[in-house]
Each structure stands twice: as C-alpha cells, then as structure tokens.
Amino acid sequence: MQKSLILAAPSSGAGKTTVTLALLRLLAREGVAVRGAKSGPDYIDPKFHEAACGQPCLNLDAWAMAPDRLKGLAAGDGLLLIEGAMGLFDGAPPDGRGAVADLARQLHLPVVLVVDAGRMAGSVAPLVAGFARFDPAVQVAGVILNRVGSARHEAMLRRALAPLGLPVLAALGRDGTLTQPSRHLGLVQAGERPDLDVFLDRAADALAPTLDRATLLDIAAPLPEAAQPPTLAPPAQxxxxxxxxxxxxxxxxxxxxxxxxxxxxxxxxxxxxxxxxxxxxxxxxxxxxxxxxxxxxxxxxxxxxxxxxxxxxxxxxxxxxxxxxxxxxxxxxxxxxxxxxxxxxxxxxxxxxxxxxxxxxxxxxxxxxxxxxxxxxxxxxxxxxxxxxxxxxxxxxxxxxxxxxxxxxxxxxxxxxxxxxxxxxx
CATH class of the missing domain: 3.40.50.880 (Class I glutamine amidotransferase (GATase) domain)
Structure with a gap:
C-alpha cells in the first residue's frame, strides 16, 4: 500500500531537511521502500532526497498544482516522506495557499512536527499544542525533537510533551557536523558535495538510537487514489x-x-x-x-x-x-x-x-x-x-x-x- 506523511516545522531553520535526509537514508538502509518529495518550489533539496534513498524526488506544490496533479505525482510504491517548506502554515498571501498545511489538507496526510528544541524545555509543550490545535483539518500526529542538548534535556522535553498524547518519534542531538553548507539560493547542491554519503550516513546514525520506527510507519496514511493527472505538453518532438x-x-x-x-x-x-x-x-x-x-x-x-x-x-x-x-x-x-x-x-x-x-x-x-x-x-x-x-x-x-x-x-x-x-x- 502507498502511504505517506509530511515532515513540517513551526518555522524555517528547524532542521527539517536534515531530519528528512536522516530518515530517508536510515529507512533505505534498513530495507524499507521509501522515497522523498518536497513541498513547494525547490530545486536543491530534492537532489539530496534522491542521494539519501536512491529514488527520484518530485515537487508537490499546493499553490501551483491542481489536486489531481498533486495526487498523480505523489502516487508510487512504498513510503513517501514529504519535506515541508518554511513553517507549517506559511503560504502565499492572502490566505496561505500553498503552505505545507494546504498540502496536508489536499492529500489528507498526517504531519510530523520537527521542533528545534535547542533553546527550550517545558515551553515545547505549548508550542506543539498550539500547532496541533490550530486547524482541525490538519492532523499533527507526532513530534521529532531536533538539536537536543543531552539525555537530561531529552527527558525534560519528553516529560513536558507527555500530557499532549502525541508520540515523540525521535530526538536528534545537537551536532555541528550535521550543519550543511549553503549559498544565496539555499544549500550547496548535492552534486557539489564529495562528502555527501558520509554526511547522510552520519545523520542516519545519529537518528537511529531514538527513532520509534514502528510508530512512524503506523502514523503514515494511505495516499488518495490518483486520477489521470493533467500534464504539460512538450514544446517540440x-x-x-x-x-x-x-x-x-x-x-x-x-x-x-x-x-x-x-x-x-x-x-x-x-x-x-x-x-x-x-x-x-x-x-x-x-x-x-x-x-x-x-x-x-x-x-x-x-x-x-x-x-x-x-x-x-x-x-x-x-x-x-x-x-x-x-x-x-x-x-x-x-x-x-x-x-x-x-x-x-x-x-x-x-x-x-x-x-x-x-x-x-x-x-x-x-x-x-x-x-x-x-x-x-x-x-x-x-x-x-x-x-x-x-x-x-x-x-x-x-x-x-x-x-x-x-x-x-x-x-x-x-x-x-x-x-x-x-x-x-x-
């Protein structure tokens, strides 16, 4: 069965890309049929997705693409992990069209919230609660904690989140070696990184000890049935x-x-x-x-x-x-x-x-x-x-x-x- 979930965050810079790449590489290494997609207009991150799991990555743009187009592109074998862009509810004015939340609504998919917890403890709970309750049509189904400082810090965060009833699917520690080089349009391109495989394996290894694989796979929801999507006609033979x-x-x-x-x-x-x-x-x-x-x-x-x-x-x-x-x-x-x-x-x-x-x-x-x-x-x-x-x-x-x-x-x-x-x- 084709299943999917969306990795989103409260804002840009929370580490969605690193977490997504770690998941793609780790699951692929463990024999899970997994592939990636990117929400919104982005040329750079999809190439990292492909390098992480060995499968083609496409863009799913809820602003520019009709629902049938989104469903047709999302269709495929195995688990689809969709990396969001910016914050969960950040879309084009005036109504937020094209936001990650918009994609979640159109594809009826659950959201896993990636939280940069590096500078918070108990405050993680009201932050996550606010995002989980903001829109009943957007299901926040789990949390991944990023930039966790220590085992004690992780325990404090988990304790604060426990009353919300949302599973903490992983806790990725603070690690300067997982910072990726960038330039003015985003990350340095995947093809320019001779150390890319080393980076991807390091990220996967860092995530593996705390990842609740079973719950992550259980949260993923079936993709909606795809009609024949519209396509762009070629300008020449x-x-x-x-x-x-x-x-x-x-x-x-x-x-x-x-x-x-x-x-x-x-x-x-x-x-x-x-x-x-x-x-x-x-x-x-x-x-x-x-x-x-x-x-x-x-x-x-x-x-x-x-x-x-x-x-x-x-x-x-x-x-x-x-x-x-x-x-x-x-x-x-x-x-x-x-x-x-x-x-x-x-x-x-x-x-x-x-x-x-x-x-x-x-x-x-x-x-x-x-x-x-x-x-x-x-x-x-x-x-x-x-x-x-x-x-x-x-x-x-x-x-x-x-x-x-x-x-x-x-x-x-x-x-x-x-x-x-x-x-x-x-």
Whole structure:
C-alpha cells in the first residue's frame, strides 16, 4: 500500500531537511521502500532526497498544482516522506495557499512536527499544542525533537510533551557536523558535495538510537487514489536541455511530462562547451551561471551553436538561462562577462537584490500558449532590459506586476520558473 506523511516545522531553520535526509537514508538502509518529495518550489533539496534513498524526488506544490496533479505525482510504491517548506502554515498571501498545511489538507496526510528544541524545555509543550490545535483539518500526529542538548534535556522535553498524547518519534542531538553548507539560493547542491554519503550516513546514525520506527510507519496514511493527472505538453518532438552545475534547476515533473507525451530529450553541458544538439526546442534552465560566468563566456562552441540554432529553432531560458541568453552578466566581483547576445538584457550580481514570490503568467508570444503558474527566486539586478515582453504577470494575490521577460525572433526567456498550467491572468 502507498502511504505517506509530511515532515513540517513551526518555522524555517528547524532542521527539517536534515531530519528528512536522516530518515530517508536510515529507512533505505534498513530495507524499507521509501522515497522523498518536497513541498513547494525547490530545486536543491530534492537532489539530496534522491542521494539519501536512491529514488527520484518530485515537487508537490499546493499553490501551483491542481489536486489531481498533486495526487498523480505523489502516487508510487512504498513510503513517501514529504519535506515541508518554511513553517507549517506559511503560504502565499492572502490566505496561505500553498503552505505545507494546504498540502496536508489536499492529500489528507498526517504531519510530523520537527521542533528545534535547542533553546527550550517545558515551553515545547505549548508550542506543539498550539500547532496541533490550530486547524482541525490538519492532523499533527507526532513530534521529532531536533538539536537536543543531552539525555537530561531529552527527558525534560519528553516529560513536558507527555500530557499532549502525541508520540515523540525521535530526538536528534545537537551536532555541528550535521550543519550543511549553503549559498544565496539555499544549500550547496548535492552534486557539489564529495562528502555527501558520509554526511547522510552520519545523520542516519545519529537518528537511529531514538527513532520509534514502528510508530512512524503506523502514523503514515494511505495516499488518495490518483486520477489521470493533467500534464504539460512538450514544446517540440526533440528537446535539447542544458544540464550541469550552472543549469541544474529543471523541474523533474516537467521533463517527465514531455517524455510521457513522446518527446525525446537530448541533454548537453554548456560548461564543458558542448554544442547545442539538433532539436526542435532548446531549454536553458536556471541554476548558478553567476558562479561559472567566465567558463560560460569562454565556451565558444556552445555560444556559437546557440546563436546558430536561434536562426531556425525556438530557444527558451528561465532565470539563469535567461541571463545567459542576454548580452552580459556582471559577477559578484564586478567583472562583466559577455553572454550569448540573443536577448537585450544585462544582469549583475555585484549588488544583489532578492526577488521572490509566486507568479501568475500569461504568454504574450513565444513558445507558450496557455496560462501558467510559476515562481521567481533570484538575487540578480537587471541593469538593462529592452525588447518585447514574454509574459503578463501578477503576484499570488493577483496584483499586477510589470511584464516579465523578453522575446526576440525565436528566442525568449524570463526570470520566472515555470511550475505548471495555471489560471488566466486578468
């Protein structure tokens, strides 16, 4: 039977990712059929999930995806552990849509609350009680204590929680070696961690002594039956997809949709100066081009083949890919690197500024024909942006934003990351 539960927390920074990875690695090592999923828009954590248990990880986004889509993506064999984002009830304004709680309601799944108990004792009880009682439609079914200081501290926390009747499923001790390196968009990518397996085993070993496996597995609830989910149509029969450390942010469900509809995906690496494969559509995903701007600027075979392809082929870049399609990119040190020159945009990381939020998008041209749901998350500053816009856009509340992106001939791009089909922007 397919069963699942959600790992959430009162706030960001409680250690959800570390606890999720420890559980995935430990259960997989013990022979449990387990896989991971990530709530909300996130490209980085899913790769850690895959490394921990050896199974593909998908995103489940309750803001951008319809209920049937969520159910279809969640379906699969074994136990599904879903890692939440931010705090349990933190969603998009005005009503919290897309929060982890929203996902729990739609999939009728129990929540295990991960609590950073490092600086509390008896106060853990009213904190957990408040979250457990806040919304009757969201079942908080257990607690995992994180950053516990000692055996005595653990005993105090368990004693405080006992009257609530919620099981304490594990207590992970405070351990500086379980801190993960990060950069401005989140954790350093899984593929950049040569010590990743050592870290995952250490986390699993730390969790194992206190984990109540039987109760954890008993709490997991059956996943709702999945109808045939809607899928995104491929933009061409043959699609060239850039894929390396600079172009790593492509949603697996989108690529899977294209394959399911019969498209052939041809992967290439701009960082090793691969030429663009022959295709009917070229996709440059987001990533970290600012960390590799010099290598991209010197990848003459890639850049020239991209310019050649633009004469006959649709090319689309999002976020990092959009910046590479532009005229130039200024890195954090203030050095300008010439990019492909296919769109009239110049970007800079010398003075960073956060752009963050869900986006309703209506295409004004380019390769897309229907309304789309997406998100924006980057620190680039736009120095210049000239040309025809790609999307009309609003934020999660429906407030109109400036038009997003550019299109020129067969080339288009924007800072928006596309997630799924969405309602029309008015």
């Amino acid at each position: 043959v699609i060239a997809v850039a894929q390396d450390e600079a172009f790593a942010f492509a949603y697996p469900h989108m690529l899977a949709d294209w394959r399911a509809k019969g498209a052939e995906l041809r992967v290439f690496s701009p960082l090793v100066d691969d030429p663009v494969p022959k295709a009917g559509f070229v996709f440059l995903p987001g990533g970290y081009p600012e960390l590799h701007a010099g290598r991209i600027a010197s990848a003459t075979r890639f850049l020239q083949s991209l310019r050649n392809a633009a004469q006959t082929t649709d090319i689309y870049g999002e976020c990092g890919g959009y910046m590479v399609l532009g005229d130039g990119l200024v890195d954090a040190d203030g050095t300008r690197h010439a990019m492909a020159g296919l769109l009239g945009v110049e970007t800079s990381f010398e003075h960073r500024r956060l752009h963050l939020g869900y986006r309703h998008l209506s295409p004004l041209g380019g390769p897309f024909t229907g309304p789309l749901a997406g998100h924006e998350f980057h620190y680039a500053t736009t120095l210049r942006e000239t040309g025809d816009p790609l999307f009309r856009a609003t934020d999660a509340e429906g407030t109109a934003l400036p038009d997003m992106g550019l299109r020129r001939g067969r080339v288009s791009g924007s800072f928006a990351h596309l997630i799924d089909a969405g309602p029309t922007v008015r």
